[in-house]
Amino acid sequence: MNNKKVWEKPIINTHVSGVTNKFGAASAKNYTDNIDGVLYKDLIGQFGSPLFILSERQLKNNVRSLLRAFRSRYPKVVHGWSYKTNYLGAVCNTLHSEGSWAEVVSEFEYQKARSLGVPGKYIIFNGPHKERAILEQAITEGAKIHIDHLDELFLIEKIAQEKNSKVPVTIRLNFNTGYTESWSRFGFNVESGQALDVATRIAKSGNLYLNGLHSHIGTFVLDPKAYAVQIQIMCSFMEMVEIQTGALIESLDIGGGFGSRNSLQGTYLPPEQVVPTFDQYADVICSALIEATSQREANGKERPTLILESGRSVVDDAEVLASSVVANKRLPDGRKAVILDAGVNHMFTSFWYNHNVIPVRQLTGIAEDVVLYGPLCMNIDVMRASITMPSLDVGDILVFSPVGAYNNTQWMQFIEYRPNVIMVRESGDVDLVRAAEDLSVMVAQERMPQDLQNTFVAPDHDDC
């Protein structure tokens, strides 16, 4: 195991008195000059600014501790990596090398998983939109298909008939746990009886059989008890379906949603205090599952495989964004503002989180309230609405964390090129894993009608 702490040279920080944060700590007096032993200054020097930086060590530690927490409490556990959380190939393959399956929600993600070498039978295919061609491919390749609605069920049945085969399927369930809103737009409702009708319909089909149940109760779910209720509802549904339809359920997929070490805007306490550890989630979930399936062994049936689709909790704190100060400003209301070279088009999650922001050198001087803006010509481009910080120089580097979840998939091309993404390897080497864009990337998909080429006409009177 490679999770030994690296020895770090002790440093002495001079205490600078100034404004304290709400917990009485002198915030932003800290700094970090390196990630996994590599200096930020050197990384920016080599790869430019802004820069997304992944830590292979942290990513591996996360997935290993997730699996250790669950496998030490329940015999059969699979992790399906939620591609939409971060589908950079290097991220996916790091997790696949630890045994994670692929959890995909679209044709593109399915194709990406296949192109990364994941065999169909290790792909979990979720989502409400799967066209016939990709469904045919997924069926042929033996993917685990999770049905979202009746039209999909009918289409899969038709394909199975044409192929003259019997296709295993999982249905997605929705129900009310009392803890999160019940994402009822996905899957089949349990309380109304719809899900049981669908299971019955599948049992009557000569070309399909039901062998799995899935649900995803939300994201950033901070109370593990929500999952205990989810398990209870899914297990009683499982028992009912098996008795009434003769199905044998082999897997229970409880989706994702575990919190990451990030501060949701509006949350008072820091994430260390409100976000449960993997062990805390596993304790509640596995106890509920063992209890709810205890009769099965007595009845000669195996307990189902537990499938986890954890996304943000696995990748969020394995990536940071380093960004440089472009300018300092004083706003008309007296507040201080700093303009950075990375904006919300690259760090989409700034709409929901107050990320940690840490300088890479010790800042001196009196701390004051600052607003951190990105480089976009838009008012909404706020990277951090308010943070207490001493003054910064142009060129100073600030590190935002954690940013591994949902940024490298939801970022967009809006007036700025997306920057390099690098991975600091466990070996200490640094690899480029996604190259910065340039003009050719931005215009690659455009097609120019013949008569619109080089149309610029200089104005008649060049006196403006």
Ligand SMILES: *Cc1c(COP(=O)(O)O)cnc(C)c1O
């Ligand atoms: C998005 C998603 C996940 C991952 O959710 P996290 O909150 O990032 O853990 C898992 N399963 C499904 C079906 C999803 O849509």
